[in-house]
Amino acid sequence: MPALEVVVAYMKVFCVMFKHWFRDLFKSLTSSTPLKNLSAETILITGAASGLGKGVA
Incomplete structure (x- = not known):
């Protein structure tokens, strides 16, 4: 391939991306979709208690 x-x-x-x-x-x-109320x-x-789950909890 040249x-x-x-x-x-x-x-x-690149253009498509x-x-x-x-x-x-x-x-x-x-x-403008409202966020779902999860309160x-x-x-x-x-998770494995080392990533995002540990920070959120």
Whole structure:
């Protein structure tokens, strides 16, 4: 595969990734969906006590 084809392939992948990133960022900033109220809920946090679960608990 010539070097130019590799560069073009990487540019295509980069453009697709940038498009999806930008679209999702725009959606997350303009979303007006209210968050679910979990104040009266029991939540189970699982894990190995060394990651996110330990910090949340």
